Amino acid sequence: MLNTLRSIVQEVNSAKDLVEALDIIVTRVQEAMDTEVCSVYLVDPESNRYILMATQGLNKEAVGNVSLAHSEGLVGLVGVREEPINLENAPAHPRYRYFAETGEERYQSFLGVPIIHHRKVLGVIVVQQQKNSRIFDEGEEAFLVTVSAQLAGVIAHSEATGVIGGLSLTGEQAKDVCFTGVPGAPGVAIGDSVVIFPPADLDSVPEKVATDIELEIEKFNEALAAVRRDIEAVGARLESQLRPEEQALFDVYLRMLDDNALGGEVISRIREGSWAQGALKEVTNEYVRHFELMRDSYLSERAVDIKDLGRRVLAYLQQENDQQKDYPDATILVSEELTPAMLGEVPKEKLKGLVSVKGSGNSHVAILARAMGVPTVMGVVDVPVGQLDSRQLIVDGYNGQIYASPSIELLGYYQGIVEDEQEQIKGLEALKNEPSLTKDGHQVSLWVNTGLMTDVVMSLSHGAQGVGLYRTEVPFMINERFPSEHEQKACYREQLEAFAPGYVTMRTLDIGGDKALTYFPIHEENPFLGWRGIRVTLDHPEIFLVQVRAMLKASEGLDNLRIMLPMISNISEVEEALHLIYRVYHEVREEGFDIKMPKVGVMIEVPAAVYQARELAERVDFVSVGTNDLTQYLLAVDRNNPRVAGLYHSFHPAVLKALSHIVQESHDAGKQVSICGELAGDPAGAVLLIAMGFDALSMNASNLPKVKSVIRNISLAWARDLWEEVSRLDSPQVIKSTLDLALKDAGLGKFMRPERTADGSVVTI
Template sequence: MLSTLRSIVQELNGINNLQDALDTIAARVQTAMHTEVCSVYLYDDKSGCYVLKATEGLYKSAVGQVRIAPSEGLVGLVGTREEPINLEDAQKHPRNRYFPETGEERFGSFLGVPIIHHRRVLGVIVVQETQNSRRFDEGEEAFLVTISAQLAGVIAHSEATGAIGGISISGDQARDVAFSGVAGAQGVAIGTGVVVFPPADLDSVPDKRCEDVDAEIERFRAAVSAVRDDVEQVGERLAPQLRPEEQALFEVYLRMLHDHALPGEVENRIREGLWAPGSLKAVVNQYVRHFEMMGDHYLRERAVDIRDLGRRLLSHLQEGESETPEYPERTILVSDELTPAMLGEVPQGQLAGLVSVRGSGNSHVAILARAMGVPTVMGLVDIPVAQLDGRELIVDGYEGQIFASPSTELKAFFESIIEEEQELVKGLEELRDKPCETLDGHRIPLFVNTGLITDVVRSLSHGAEGIGLYRTEVPFMINERFPSEQEQKAYYREQLEAFAPAEVTMRTLDIGGDKALTYFPIVEENPFLGWRGIRVTLDHPEVFLVQIRAMIKASEGLDNLRIMLPMISNVSEIEEAQHLIYRAWHEVRDEGYQLAMPQVGVMIEIPAAVYQVREIAARVDFVSVGSNDLTQYLLAVDRNNPRVASLYHSYHPAVLQALCQVAQDCHDVGKPVSICGELAGDPGGAILLLAMGYDALSMNASNLPRIKSVIRGIDMDMARGLLAEVLTLDSPHVIRSCVELALRKAGIGRFIRPERSGSGVRELAASRE
């Protein structure tokens, strides 16, 4: 079973055309299960029916013609129940319905299994036999269930590729093709996709047409010649160290580079109009699939050699590329994994949005995107990147979605969002120098989260009263080594001077999890529960002490520094860190610096710390809640994983109860408590936090004017009443609806962001009119 399954999946991985993939599934499953019929039905959102898309055993003329509603037939029943149905005599089942155009009246035995991907029923796969008395056994049913589960992702990917190309399941023109990921930077952008890819990465090469076939062939032949020379030189250099059978490997490489082998097939593709890198990718993938499906272990291993050869050829092709990508006026930069260098290649003023398959909301690119104010979506699943080049795209950085091939209605909807955002920002500019206080005079400072000096410029222009979280890992991430004490001091001084005399809270180095340093790699099976934050720096006091000394020296003459410790899980970590901080402070004073001991606080991000807040707060000067990490740890949901993104909810009752407890316990021991995280920058969340008693809110600079306007539009009675109401509710979605209703009643409903997703966009657009 495993061998058969592997060969089917490997064959399908190289098929981008949805119909070809479905035909292959039907043929291979029919053969593997020795059945008379195997058919694949896919659900068509537009018609609301299951459409026969491929079959082996039924009449081919029925493909694309037979449509089954979820309420009719056994196929509809399988899809509705979302579980297998195994019948030895389908004729006797009350839901049975024959479709004469398929010729299925001959077949009695029936086994149908739903094809489900991320909770979405994509379709149904069915096998049938003429023998009425035969019931498919448990092993056969288990095999078909396994096939279905494994192929769901392949079908989803092929379906997406076809949809982006403009063809839906029903064969109609596809529009508003949506992909969900993780919000990296807020905002909406409409523009043209430009796919960029890292060096020598065949999988990320986009499909492009070439204008000059002869020139493209010459370019490829030059790459083949260069690789052939490289292989010969390496073979000669290593010959004295290798046995004859090992030297034969280089002969294999040279044979594959013969004109009648791989290069000849690549040139044929180029003559069909595909550019050289894309032609190379297609041929290499074809060779790899061929070798991987071979029964002989030695031959299967040759797939590795093919991949290596493909990367070498691509590397030389890329060296010979003189053309730089053409960046449209509204460029949506797309890559498997975006890097800061890629952003810098786009001419100033032309970068409208970013799309990265990998990465998270805390990655360096996401931080940079927020500083630049560029809408960004990251962590997308099942998205055919190569198909997005040159396509019109919409990036929704609020909901973490992108839309390809947008319809006129969808574009108009998002254009209205952009216009509203621009008008809203203009209307909020006058609030910059006004205090953040409620209608009844309750004052609460609004701080900002920063990482780059560009953040500071935006923060000051938006009226920030200080820095609630300065991410000191950013200077570490943009270096190729640990920054020296002097280099760190310069970074920190910029931030401290910009906001003096207002407070600047600097979090000590917080790496690990999804924040990695190339020169200090941390490889773990579960990085979010591993070596990160304070755990790393306490294990490396030489790094911690240099950073603390740089912070303290940078604050000379300003005295507005506050030091914050991340990922605290017990009081012993605080005591150990404080010992090192006091040591660094005394060392700095011994060098002649005259300054006061900075305040030291902690971040509450781990559930264990919630239950020890009193003991923790008694040992420090202040407490700040990292609501993003606290939420993901409380809910056991990786907030950067789009597969479980729907389970991450800041309005979850457990999260709100924990936040209430932290605020109450800190005040009981007389310590100030603030919060930095996405909830603080959410209009409804800010009201709830205000009612809980938080002393300050810290957020991204772009959210600050909006939150100030919200707070200035309510009074404390309204906030406390809303908090009391939501604490009685048990569903995050009900809580969100309750909060949004309260904002509308208070006349500040314009700050609520409409929820937008997939097929519901048009209905939402209509509801706004």
């Protein structure tokens, strides 16, 4: 059964569309279980009805024509109960529903299993039997459950592929096709999608319509000729070392590229309207699938050769497109996995939105997107990326949704939000030079998180009082080697001068986890619990000492440097780091630099540090909390994993209690405490942090005007009453709703995210 399951999964993965995938499933499952009927019913999101989409055993004419209400019949019962139903005499069951057009009255035995993907019931797979009417045995039921679980993701992807093309399950025109991920960066973007895909990867090639068929054929023929030359050259080079039968393999490769084989079929697909890369992908995958299914081991292994040839031709095709891309004026960048480098490829004025299949709202690239003010949706795991290129998209960074094939009504709604955002930004510009003071006179320092020089301009224009977190790993990440002391000094000096006399808090090198250096790779089973942050730099004092020396020298004459140590989990780490910093300080002084000893602080990001907050605070000058990692570790949720993104919640009661404890312990030690995680840039979060007693909030520059406006429109007493109320609540969702409602009642609802209800109407919470 295991081999059969693998074979079914392999075939279904190679299917070109949903119809083919479902036909493979019902045919192969019926054979494997030696039963008379196998059928698949899928839920149509438009009508909320189950539609018979494929069958082996029932009347084929019923496919697409038979449908059941959401809880109707045995199929509906399986979906409602979300568990298998196994019956010996199905017609005798009170929920049995008979459809004459299917011809199923002959079948007594019934086994239905729900197809569930990410907690959502996609449909039901059913097997039925007439002869030897019986209960299906445990092994058969387990097999069908396994098939359903294995193929749920494939079905979801295939279904989405059809819908994104504009057709619903019923074949009707689909509008406002929505895919849900997680919010990456707030805001709304409307634009044209550009899919970025890795080189020489056939599976990632997007589908496109050829704009110039003859040009596409010319490109393909040139790529084909280049691959032929390569194969002939390799064959000639190895001729003396190979036997005749081995040498003949090169002739086989060349014949595969002929007009009568792969080459000719690709050109036929291009003439049908596909661009060269897409046609090559389709034909290569069909050849690969055909060879893999062959029983002869020698022939099935030729699938590898076909795949290799396809990649070689693709590599040459992509060289043609390596010239400067012509990005649309409103570009929505889409990728399987966005990287910071990809963001830099698009001219800044053209980049309007980002969509990533992998990652979550707290991935490094999402944090960078928030710093840039680019609406972003992450973790859209079911979106068929290959279908998205050159389509009009709406990116809703507030609710973590993207819309394809948007209707005029939906475009109008989101265009209204874009215009409201622009007006709001203009209204907040007047606050640049105003103090961040509550109505009852409580002062809160508002700082920014920076990493790039482009952050500086926005930060200063929004009235930042200093830098609560300068990510020093950015200069390391954009290099191909460790930057020298001189290069680091120049970089740090720019930041220190830009914000003087305001403080610039420089975090020492924080690599590991989701921040990798290409020239210093760290390979670990669990990188977030591994070698990262202060652990790396203390193990490599040569890196730490050079960096601190560059920081100290850059601060000469400005005296606005603060040094912050990341990922502290032990008192000994602080003491060792302080010893090295003091050593460098005296060495730099001896070199003739007139500098003052900067303030040194620790980041509290791991649970161990929460419970040693006072001991840590007593050894340093200040304490700063990194809520992104602290939330991750307290809740045991990988913040880069979209599958568990819904469990990552900054308003979780445990997180809020930990933050309150840190403030109390730090203040008892007489030390300033700030916060530099994403929670500080959330208006509702900022209210709670002020109430807890945080002395400074550090955030992305784009959030600073909103947070300042909220602070200036509330009183500290009101914030403390609100904190006292929510501190008694036990649900993060209820806490967030309570905060949003309180801000709305205080006349600050404009800073809350817009949301759409199930019936499509718009609400603001």
